[in-house]
Amino acid sequence: MLLDIQNVEAGYGSAPPVLRGLSLQVEDNRSYCVIGPNGAGKSTLLKTIVGILRPRRGTIRFQGESIEGLRPDEILQKGICFVPQDRSLFPEMTVQENLRMGGFLIRDRRLLRERLDRVYELFPILRDRTNQVAGTLSGGQQQMLALARTLMIEPKLLCVDEPSLGLAPGIVDQVFETLTEFRKQGMTVLLVEQNAVRGLSWADWGFVLDLGALRFEGPADGILENPQIRELYLGRLAARGEE
Amino acid sequence: MTAPTDTTGVPARPRRRSSRGVVLGVVLLVAIALPFFRGLPAYNYVLQLGIVLFMWIAMTSSWNIVGGFAGYISLGHNVFYGIGGYLSGLLLVYAGWSPFATAVLAGLFCLALGVGFGLVTFRAHGPAFIISTIALLLMVTIFFDNWEFVGGSNGISMPLPPFPVEWIKVPFYYAMLVSAVGSVYLAYRIAHSKFGLGLRALAQDETKAEVAGIDTRRFKIAAFALSAFFVGVVGAVWAYSLSYLRPTIFFIIGVAANMVLMAIIGGRGTVAGPVVGAIVLIAVNELSVVLFGASELNIVVTGVILLGVLLFFPLGIVGTLREHGKLPAILDWD
Numbered sequence: 386m387l388l389d390i391q392n393v394e395a396g397y398g399s400a401p402p403v404l405r406g407l408s409l410q411v412e413d414n415r416s417y418c419v420i421g422p423n424g425a426g427k428s429t430l431l432k433t434i435v436g437i438l439r440p441r442r443g444t445i446r447f448q449g450e451s452i453e454g455l456r457p458d459e460i461l462q463k464g465i466c467f468v469p470q471d472r473s474l475f476p477e478m479t480v481q482e483n484l485r486m487g488g489f490l491i492r493d494r495r496l497l498r499e500r501l502d503r504v505y506e507l508f509p510i511l512r513d514r515t516n517q518v519a520g521t522l523s524g525g526q527q528q529m530l531a532l533a534r535t536l537m538i539e540p541k542l543l544c545v546d547e548p549s550l551g552l553a554p555g556i557v558d559q560v561f562e563t564l565t566e567f568r569k570q571g572m573t574v575l576l577v578e579q580n581a582v583r584g585l586s587w588a589d590w591g592f593v594l595d596l597g598a599l600r601f602e603g604p605a606d607g608i609l610e611n612p613q614i615r616e617l618y619l620g621r622l623a624a625r626g627e628e
Numbered sequence: 629m630t631a632p633t634d635t636t637g638v639p640a641r642p643r644r645r646s647s648r649g650v651v652l653g654v655v656l657l658v659a660i661a662l663p664f665f666r667g668l669p670a671y672n673y674v675l676q677l678g679i680v681l682f683m684w685i686a687m688t689s690s691w692n693i694v695g696g697f698a699g700y701i702s703l704g705h706n707v708f709y710g711i712g713g714y715l716s717g718l719l720l721v722y723a724g725w726s727p728f729a730t731a732v733l734a735g736l737f738c739l740a741l742g743v744g745f746g747l748v749t750f751r752a753h754g755p756a757f758i759i760s761t762i763a764l765l766l767m768v769t770i771f772f773d774n775w776e777f778v779g780g781s782n783g784i785s786m787p788l789p790p791f792p793v794e795w796i797k798v799p800f801y802y803a804m805l806v807s808a809v810g811s812v813y814l815a816y817r818i819a820h821s822k823f824g825l826g827l828r829a830l831a832q833d834e835t836k837a838e839v840a841g842i843d844t845r846r847f848k849i850a851a852f853a854l855s856a857f858f859v860g861v862v863g864a865v866w867a868y869s870l871s872y873l874r875p876t877i878f879f880i881i882g883v884a885a886n887m888v889l890m891a892i893i894g895g896r897g898t899v900a901g902p903v904v905g906a907i908v909l910i911a912v913n914e915l916s917v918v919l920f921g922a923s924e925l926n927i928v929v930t931g932v933i934l935l936g937v938l939l940f941f942p943l944g945i946v947g948t949l950r951e952h953g954k955l956p957a958i959l960d961w962d
Binding site: 435458467478485487489538 | 822836839
């Protein structure tokens with residue numbers, strides 16, 4: 386098992402917890418999609434896994450090792466990478482500097498150089514814009530850069546929060562193709578997606594979150610076809626996804 | 629200066645580096661040669677001006693490491709100035725050691741203090757951090773005002789430097805010159821290092837920097853400590869040049885404010901900015917004193933200059949020129 390979350394309670398400041406005793410397991414080399422209504426705790430779940438939020442209770446184990454309470458940089462070192470909703474780019478830095486930030490943990494210069502070359506090979510558009518300031522890229526290019534950046538450290542688990550947010554449908558296709566490419570490279574992807582139909586039809590396995598706890602899990606296509614889930618959680622979302 | 633190195637080994641963008649090196653080398657040679665021309669008109673004034681200018685370049689450049697690169701504005705940075713001055717001064721008074729020898733010690737002591745203070749002050753962010761540095765300054769001031777061993781608020785006299793009076797400014801001149809060059813070189817090396825990239829990242833967004841794998845707390849504390857070193861060194865040298873230690877010389881907030889002003893005028897977060905800012909502000913100050921006498925009109929003029937810079941150069945002179953691609957290669961040290 387890659388990631389084992391048990392009874393985690395987490396939230397912001399002194400506010401009531403958003404995650405209320407959430408437990409879920411992530412297996413190696415699979416793709417997951419987390420769905421659920423607004424406020425279900427999807428983003429909070431990812432932030433807790435990667436150490437931006439410290440769980441108030443419960444355990445998080447990554448490859449058998451307890452990681453709850455570690456700093457984000459320590460968790461990244463263990464092999465969990467996070468692409469947040471706002472894409473985590475440094476808008477005032479160039480494309481290349483952003484990629485170097487992605488590989489910040491790499492001490493070996495030659496390895497850094499190799500990874501940079503590989504990223505540029507996979508994303509030629511980024512090579513063309515290597516000295517362009519990231520904030521001036523288009524939304525799609527920025528999302529590509531944010532995803533490409535994670536390749537710099539070759540994480541075992543990639544947590545992506547709503548990569549399709551604010552992107553044109555054609556660009557969304559590109560984003561999902563990129564995620565498929567990452568899966569082929571052996572990365573496990575944990576995806577949070579508002580566009581439930583889109584996310585579930587891409588992923589192997591689905592998690593349904595509501596009110597800070599796991600309500601349902603199963604093969605992604607099964608969730609899409611489960612009438613109860615559809616009615617409870619996919620209603621409006623599914624309709625939107627099928628437009 | 630060495631060619632810019634990039635941690636990835638990627639060649640830096642091509643620049644007219646050789647001509648820049650020549651010009652900067654000539655400027656440095658002139659600065660080194662200046663004290664040999666005793667026949668210069670107003671020789672002592674010129675040297676004193678050099679001492680003050682180099683001191684402010686060293687202080688502003690150091691301040692810029694934490695205030696510019698890391699984006700944490702410290703209004704208490706002159707505690708290192710004063711503590712450096714007091715440490716070296718007291719070693720002279722009570723042990724007879726020359727401050728020229730102990731200035732480095734003062735710098736290292738301030739570096740260590742910087743780690744300690746950083747551990748406390750970096751629990752705060754944004755405006756709270758600024759206030760915590762002011763609090764630090766106030767606490768240190770109260771401490772020195774009441775420490776009778778060092779003369780309390782009346783201060784303490786130091787023995788005069790044992791140099792012939794006609795050469796008395798020369799050692800101070802060179803000590804400040806070395807500090808200025810050293811601090812700018814330090815800033816330059818940081819700007820071109822992975823450490824510098826990390827500082828710029830956390831200045832833009834601390835959470836993102838953390839997620840990218842930066843131990844932001846350690847980076848900030850390291851920046852704070854490194855920025856304290858040369859401030860302590862020039863504090864020691866300056867105290868000796870005055871031969872007097874008194875809290876109001878070092879621990880008034882105007883000293884820290886001056887570092888901030890010079891950095892903002894020149895360009896916060898750039899390598900050349902603090903140098904440009906120090907030159908501009910000191911030139912303006914001297915000029916207005918010459919024109920209007922010691923009438924404190926110079927403070928008004930400084931205010932007007934600051935307004936003008938903020939209006940027309942919102943990122944400082946160097947920062948704004950670079951933004952518009954009009955920065956002369958000679959000043960492009962980033």
